[in-house]
Amino acid sequence: MSDTYSYYESNARQFFDATVAVEMGELHERFLALIPAGGYLLDAGCGSGRDARVFLGRGYRVSAFDASPALARLASEHLGQPVVVRRFAEVEEEGLYDGIWACASLLHVAPDEMPDMLARLWRALKPGGVFYCSFKLGQGEREQQGRHFTDADEARLGAWLETLDAVADIQLWRSADRRPERSEQWLNGLIRRAAAPVAGLVTGGEGDPFLPHLCAAIHSATEIDMAVAFVKNTGLRLLLPDLLTALGRAGESDCSGATARVRILTSDYLDITDPDALRRLMLLQEQGAQVRVYETGGSSFHLKAYLFAGQDGNGQLRGQAFIGSSNISRQALTDGLEWNYRIDYPGDAGFLEARSRFEELFAQPRAKPLSHAWIDDYEARRIPPPRAVAPGSQEVESPPLPTEVQVEALKALARTRENGFRRGLVVLATGLGKTWLAAFDAVQADARRVLFVAHREEILDQAAETFLRIRPSWRIGFYRGQQRDSQADVLCASIQTLGRAEHLERFAPQHFNYLVIDEFHHAAAPTYRRGADLSPPAPALRPGLPARPDGDSGPYRLLGHSLAVRRQPGVRNSLVSRHREPTAGAFPLLRDLRRGRGLPGDSLAQRPFRSRAAGPQARHPQPRPACPEQVAPACPEQDPGLLRVDPPC
Numbered sequence: 001m002s003d004t005y006s007y008y009e010s011n012a013r014q015f016f017d018a019t020v021a022v023e024m025g026e027l028h029e030r031f032l033a034l035i036p037a038g039g040y041l042l043d044a045g046c047g048s049g050r051d052a053r054v055f056l057g058r059g060y061r062v063s064a065f066d067a068s069p070a071l072a073r074l075a076s077e078h079l080g081q082p083v084v085v086r087r088f089a090e091v092e093e094e095g096l097y098d099g100i101w102a103c104a105s106l107l108h109v110a111p112d113e114m115p116d117m118l119a120r121l122w123r124a125l126k127p128g129g130v131f132y133c134s135f136k137l138g139q140g141e142r143e144q145q146g147r148h149f150t151d152a153d154e155a156r157l158g159a160w161l162e163t164l165d166a167v168a169d170i171q172l173w174r175s176a177d178r179r180p181e182r183s184e185q186w187l188n189g190l191i192r193r194a195a196a197p198v199a200g201l202v203t204g205g206e207g208d209p210f211l212p213h214l215c216a217a218i219h220s221a222t223e224i225d226m227a228v229a230f231v232k233n234t235g236l237r238l239l240l241p242d243l244l245t246a247l248g249r250a251g252e253s254d255c256s257g258a259t260a261r262v263r264i265l266t267s268d269y270l271d272i273t274d275p276d277a278l279r280r281l282m283l284l285q286e287q288g289a290q291v292r293v294y295e296t297g298g299s300s301f302h303l304k305a306y307l308f309a310g311q312d313g314n315g316q317l318r319g320q321a322f323i324g325s326s327n328i329s330r331q332a333l334t335d336g337l338e339w340n341y342r343i344d345y346p347g348d349a350g351f352l353e354a355r356s357r358f359e360e361l362f363a364q365p366r367a368k369p370l371s372h373a374w375i376d377d378y379e380a381r382r383i384p385p386p387r388a389v390a391p392g393s394q395e396v397e398s399p400p401l402p403t404e405v406q407v408e409a410l411k412a413l414a415r416t417r418e419n420g421f422r423r424g425l426v427v428l429a430t431g432l433g434k435t436w437l438a439a440f441d442a443v444q445a446d447a448r449r450v451l452f453v454a455h456r457e458e459i460l461d462q463a464a465e466t467f468l469r470i471r472p473s474w475r476i477g478f479y480r481g482q483q484r485d486s487q488a489d490v491l492c493a494s495i496q497t498l499g500r501a502e503h504l505e506r507f508a509p510q511h512f513n514y515l516v517i518d519e520f521h522h523a524a525a526p527t528y529r530r531g532a533d534l535s536p537p538a539p540a541l542r543p544g545l546p547a548r549p550d551g552d553s554g555p556y557r558l559l560g561h562s563l564a565v566r567r568q569p570g571v572r573n574s575l576v577s578r579h580r581e582p583t584a585g586a587f588p589l590l591r592d593l594r595r596g597r598g599l600p601g602d603s604l605a606q607r608p609f610r611s612r613a614a615g616p617q618a619r620h621p622q623p624r625p626a627c628p629e630q631v632a633p634a635c636p637e638q639d640p641g642l643l644r645v646d647p648p649c
Contacts, residue, residue: 004108005067007146012070020048020078022178024103027132027188028054031101034130034192035060036219038245039098044091044121045105046083049075055101056081061245063097076430083431088117093124094334095212098219100125102133104186111141111150115163122164126212128195133157137174137185152187166194202322204338210326211238211333213342214306217320218242218260221308225358226328227265229301230272234330234395236280244461247287262289265362266328267301268378269294272393275379276472277328281370283464286478286485291370292362293378304340307355319345321354329392336392372475400469406437413441425520435463438516439470442490447514450474450490453498454518460492463518479503 008015028051035041039060043052046064048071055062056079065084066072072083088109100121109117125131138151152160154172161170171190177183202213218224218239224246246260264281266273273293281291294301304326309319324340326332345351361367368374388394402410409426416424428434442450452463457480464476467490477488480497486506497503 003143004147008068009070012068012074016048016071016074016078018179020050022050024051024054024178027103027175030190031099031130031132032058032060034190035099039219040096040241040245042093042097042100042121042124044088044100044102045108046075047071047103047105049078049083051101051103052083053079061241072431073429085431088120089113091120091124095126095209095215096124097129098126099130100132102131104134104136106133107135107149107151108147109150110148114150114160118160118164122193125193126216127166127193128168128216129193131191131193132189133191134186134188137187154187157187157189161189161191164191168192168194200342202324202338202340202342204326204332204336204340206335209334210322210338210340213322213340214239214333215242217306217308217322218246221246221310221319222260223307223309224260224262225265225305225307225355225362226263227303227305227358227361228327229267229269229303229390230327230329230393231264231266231274231277231281232272232327232329232392232395233274233277233280233397235328235333235392236277237397238330238333239328240280240284240465243284243289244287247284247289259288263362264289264291265294265303265358265367266291267294267296268382269296269301270389270393271378271382271384272389275375275382276397276468278370278375278378279372279468279472279474279476280465282372282375283461283468283476285370286464286476286483287461292367293370293374294361294364295366295368297366303361305354305358306340307351307358309355317345319351319355321345321351323354327390327392329395331392331395400436402436402440403433405432406440409437410441410444414444417445434518435459435466436470438463439467442467442514442516443471445514448489449512450514450516451512452490452492452516452518453495454492455495457494459518460494463516464490464492 032055037059041052041055041060041062043049043055043062043064046052046066049064052062052064052075062079062081063084064075064079065086066075067085067087069085072085075083088106102121106114106117121131135152135157136149137153139153139156140151142149142151157172158170161167169192173188175186175188177186196213196216202208202210204210219242224243243262247262248259262284264284266281278293281289285291304324306322307319308321309317312318321343322340323343324338326336326338326340329336332338343351343354385393405428409428413424413426426434426437428437438452450467452460452467454460454463460478460480464478467474468476474489475487477483477485477491478493479485479491480494485491491512
C-alpha cells in the first residue's frame with residue numbers, strides 16, 4: 001500500500017492532468033438526484049477534486065480529503081477551499097453527511113480492510129443519506145504501474161455491503177471508463193441508508209443520537225425555534241454549520257433553498273450557559289437569527305424544545321417538534337442517554353400548542369435580546385455551580401493551540417516586529433492554517449482592534465469563528481453588504497464594501513492596530529489598495545496561494561518587499577523570513593496612497609529558514625554575507641523537503 005502512496009506523491013501532477021477534465025455528468029446526476037438541495041457532501045479520496053468542484057458549483061456544501069499530500073494541494077487550488085490530508089481509517093464522523101462520494105478511491109484498500117473502511121464511511125452518513133462507490137470490474141487483487149488495486153464484481157461488493165446496518169436500497173451497475181483511451185469496465189454502487197423513524201422516541205446514546213435528527217429537521221424547515229435551559233460551546237459548534245446554511249447569506253445569488261427564520265431562546269438558569277457560546281450566538285445573530293436570553297431571577301427554566309415548520313407541496317403548514325431532555329451540549333446531542341419525543345403535524349395538534357407557547361415565552365419581558373453588553377454583564381456576575389446539574393453542564397472546550405508550522409511562523413512574525421518592521425507578507429500552502437495563524441499572531445501582538453479584509457463572504461464567516469475560538473472575549477463585527485458593525489474588537493470586512501471611499505472615511509487613520517488582508521495577490525486592484533488604507537502599525541498582511549511575491553510584483557512591492565513567512569505547495573519543512581530594512585514612515589499607506597505617492601524604496605535583506613529535515617542532497621542557495629541563515633526545527637508531521645528561494649537580494 002505504501003507503493004500506492006508513493007506513486008501518487010511522485011505522479012500527482014500527471015494524475016491530476018489526466019483526470020481533472022473527465023466527464024462524469026451522468027454519474028453525478030444519478031447521485032445528486034438522491035441528495036437534498038444544499039446538502040452536505042463528503043468527497044472521500046477526492047483525487048484531483050474534479051467531482052467536488054462540480055458539487056460546489058451546484059450549490060452543495062462539500063468537504064474533501066485525500067491520502068496524498070501532493071494531490072490534496074492540487075485539489076485545494078482547483079476547489080478554492082482546503083482539502084484535508086487523511087486516510088479512510090481516520091474517518092471518525094457520525095451522522096454528518098447527506099451524501100458520500102467515493103469514486104475510484106476505495107479500490108486501493110486491501111480486501112481484509114474493506115469492511116472496516118466501509119463501516120467508517122457508513123457511520124459518517126446521515127439517516128436517509130446516499131453512498132456512492134466504484135471499483136474496476138474484477139474479482140482479485142493486482143499491482144499495476146506501482147499501485148495496488150482491489151477489484152470487485154457484484155458478488156464481492158454485495159458481500160462487503162452485507163456487513164452494513166440500516167441499508168434501505170442498493171443499486172449496482174456497470175459502466176465503461178469515461179476516458180476515451182481506456183477500455184476498462186467499472187462497477188458502480190449507490191447505497192441508500194434507511195431514513196430515521198418518522199415519529200416516536202429518540203433515545204440518544206450511540207444507537208440513536210439526537211444530533212442527526214436535529215440536523216435533518218433544520219435542513220427541511222423554513223422556521224426554526226429552539227428553547228433550551230443552557231447552551232454550551234461544545235454543542236453549539238455541532239449545530240452551527242446547519243443553522244448557518246439555513247439562514248443563507250443575504251444578497252448571495254447562489255444561496256440554495258429558502259432563507260429560514262431562526263429564533264433561539266436560552267437562559268441564565270444556574271449560570272450554566274457559556275459566555276463563549278453566547279458570543280458564538282452573536283455571530284449567528286449577525287446572519288439574521290434572533291437570539292434572546294431568559295433572565296430567571298432565581299426561578300427555574302427547564303425547557304428543552306426544538307420546533308421546525310415549513311410548507312408542503314400544496315402550501316399547507318407542516319411541522320415537527322422534539323420535546324424532551326436535551327440541552328445544547330456535546331453530550332446531550334451525541335452519546336448521552338437523552339430522551340426526546342418527536343411530534344409531527346399534521347397528525348398531532350400538540351405541535352401547534354408548543355408553537356403557540358414558544359411565541360408567548362419569546363415575547364416575555366424577561367426574554368432579553370442578546371447583545372455584547374448583556375454578555376459582559378452576565379460574565380461579570382456569573383457563578384456556575386461547582387458540580388454538574390445536567391448532562392453536559394460542565395463541558396469545557398479546550399482552547400486551540402497552534403500547530404508546529406504555525407509556531408515557527410509566529411516566531412518569524414515576532415522577529416519581524418522586533419526588527420522594526422510593521423508590515424509583512426505571509427505565504428502558506430492551503431491547509432496550513434493562514435487564518436488561524438493571523439488570529440494567533442493578533443493575540444501575540446496584543447492587538448486591540450483587528451481588521452480582517454477578504455473578498456468572499458465565507459472567508460469572513462470562517463475568520464470570525466476562528467478569532468472567536470482563540471479569544472472568546474473579542475467582540476466580532478462585520479462590515480459588508482448592509483452590515484456596518486464598526487465598533488468591534490475584530491471587524492471582518494468585505495473589500496467590496498470597505499473599499500468604497502464613503503466607507504473608508506468612517507474610520508480614522510490608525511483606527512486599527514492590526515490588519516489582515518486575505519488573498520493579497522489581489523492587492524494591485526484599486527479596491528484593495530483603498531481597503532489597505534487604514535495604517536495600522538503592526539499588521540499581518542497575507543495572501544493565499546497562488547500569489548507569487550518574488551521580484552517586483554505589485555503585492556510584494558506594496559509591502560516594501562517584506563516577506564515574513566513562506567511555505568509553498570510541494571515544499572515542506574521550510575519557513576522564510578525576508579524583508580527590506582525598516583524605513584521611517586514606511587507604513588502610512590493611508591496617506592501615501594491618498595496623496596498618490598508610491599512606497600519608499602530601500603535595500604533588501606534575506607533571512608531564510610532551512611529545515612534540519614532536509615538532507616545534504618538539497619541545499620539552500622548560499623546567502624550573501626548581509627543575509628544570515630537561521631535554522632527552523634523540523635516538523636515531523638510534514639513531508640521532508642526544502643524551500644529554495646532566490647530573492648532579488
